[in-house]
Amino acid sequence: MTAILAIDQGTTSSRAIVFRPDASIAAVAQQEFAQHFPASGWVEHEPEDLWSSTVAVCREAMAKAGVTAAELAGIGITNQRETTVVWDRKTGQAVHRAIVWQDRRTSDICAGLRKEGQEELVAAKTGLLLDPYFSGTKIAWILDNVPGARARAERGELAFGTVDSFILWRLTGGAVHATDATNASRTLLFDIHAGAWDAELCRILRVPAAMLPDVRDCAADYGTTLPALLGGPVAVRGIAGDQQAATVGQACFAPGMMKSTYGTGCFALLNTGEVPVASRNKLLTTIAYQLGGRRTYALEGSIFIAGAAVQWLRDGLGIIRTAAESGPLADQADPAQSVYLVPAFVGLGAPYWDAECRGAMFGLTRGTGPKEIAKAALESVCYQTLDLLEAMRADWPGAADARTVLRVDGGMTASDWAMQRLADILGSPVDRPVVKETTALGAAYLAGLTAGVFPEPDRFADLWRLENRFLPALDEAARRTKVAGWRDAVSRTLTRPQPG
DSSP: OOEEEEEEEOSSEEEEEEEOTTSOEEEEEEEEOOOBOOSTTOOEEOHHHHHHHHHHHHHHHHHHHTOOGGGEEEEEEEEOSSOEEEEETTTOOBSSOEEOTTOOTTHHHHHHHHHTTOHHHHHHHHSOOSOTTSHHHHHHHHHHHSTTHHHHHHTTOEEEEEHHHHHHHHHTTTSOOEEEHHHHTTSSSEETTTTEEOHHHHHHHTOOGGGOOEEEOSBSOOOBOOHHHHTSOOBEEEEEEHHHHHHHHTTOOSTTOEEEEESSSEEEEEEEETSOOOOSSSOEEEEEEEETTEEEEEEEEEESOSHHHHHIIIIIIOSOSSGGGHHHHHHTSOTTOOOEEEOOBTBBOTTTOBSSOOOEEEOOOTTOOHHHHHHHHHHHHHHHHHHHHHHHHHHOGGGOOTTOOEEEESGGGGOHHHHHHHHHHHTSOEEEESOOOHHHHHHHHHHHHHHTSSOOHHHHGGGOOEEEEEOOOSOHHHHHHHHHHHHHHHHHHOSSOOOO
16 A cells, blocks of 8 residues: 655654555554653753664554555654754764753853843744753754864764754665754744844854755655665655644644644644744744745744653652553542642743743642642643643734634643643633644655645645544633632742743
8 A cells, every 4th residue: 555654753752653645544653762861951862762763663663554665655754853963974973962852951051142132133033032942052062062073063074953854864874964944943043034044043053054954845855765774765755843743733724723732841833824923922933834935934832841740740759650540640639729730840931931940839738649749730731731822812813812722632632631621721622633643644744745645735634533622611710710820830930030
C-alpha cells in the first residue's frame, strides 16, 4: 500500500506513525530516552539518543504496518522545538549534549540583552521575547563553553540545527542541512516578516551565520534517506515544529481557529491569517505554517509544565503509578479544599515570562493528601490555558468571542476528567478529535501534500472528525472564585511584578 511515515521526535520519547492515504493510522512505535539534569534549571538530551531512538521506531512502525521503503510516499518530520544541537559538519557528531527547550541556563544572557535594550528590536523582527526558551542564546552558550567551538563555527566547521535539522542531516547522510520556516521562527535569529535569517540578530546573539540551515516551506523536498536506514531510499517531504504540526493536524487553517496541545508542556496556537499580530500581552507571534512560499501566522502561548506535572506526581512524589491514574485520583479530592499548584518548576511561560520563579503550592491543610495534590496538578494546566486564552482575546479582536471552541490533543486529553475541568475553567467548549495523534498527523499531511497523497488544506479539513465535545458545567460564580484563587497564587509566586 502507499503510506506516509511520520517521525514525531518529542521531549521524552521518539515516535513513528505510519498513516494510510485516508489519514488513518496503520502502526505506531514509541521509545523513551533519558533526560539529563546536570544543574538546577538545566535540561539536556544526548543527541545520539535522539537519533538512535528515531531510527528504531521508524523501523518498528514500518514492520508493524507491513510496509517497505518502496511503499512510502514520503516522510514527514515533527520535533520538539527550540532544543538546540551543534555538530561537526565532517563527522556529524555533536560537540555538546542537546540543550532542551526547557533549559534555563541562559537567563543571565537574556537579562543582559534586555538591559542593553535589545528586546524591542528582537521582538519586532522575530515575534519572540528574550527568554532562555529559544535557541539563539543556547547556541551562543555552546560556542562559549565548548573549547574551540566558537573559532570552529566561524570557520564554517560546525552546523546548528533544531532537532528536525539534526535528524534530517543524519537521515540524508549529511547531504541536506535544512529546516522549515516554523522551526526557524523559534530561534531568535529569523525575521518572520522577511522570511529569512537576519544578520543583525546573528550579530546581537553572537551566532555565526555560516552555522544556519537552509529554510524551506513546511511541505517541500528535503532530500532522500540513506537506503541502509529503512531498507531503501525514502523522500523526506515535510517538516514542522511540533506545535505547528498539531495546528495543521487539527485542521486549524482558518483565522480564528485555535488548538492546544498537552504534552510535556502546553502550547496554544491561534491562527491569525497572513498578517502577524504583535502581542501586547506577552504572547508570541510565530509562523503557523508556510506553504507555497506564503506564510500564515499565529499567536502562541507557551506553558512549560503540563504533562510534566503528571510525571512529577508519578516520579517525584510517587502518588500515582501511571499517568492514567491522575484523573480518577483527582476526582476523589475533597471539594471543600482549595489547593493550588503553580508548577513553575522551570519558571513560568506566557503570559508571565518569569524565568526565575519556582513552583509553589498554596492552600495546604492537615487534610490535604494525594487526591487534592493530584487535582491541583491537573487544574494548574487548565488555569494556565485560561491565562493564554484571555491574553489572546485581548490581543486579537477575532478571538474575543467568549465561546471560542478549543481543539485539544496530546497525552493529557485522554483524561475525561481533565478535559471536563478544562471546559469548566475556560467557560468554553473543548473539542477532542477522533485522531488524537494530531502532531504526527500534521507532519504526515505536509509530506503527503508534497507527494500528492493528501489534498489541499480546505479539503483536508473535511477529514477532521469530532470524538467528544466537553461543555462547561461549572457555575459561573464558582468558576470566578476558583480563577481568583489561581491568580492570587501566581502573584505570590512571581519574582517579577506584572503590569496592571
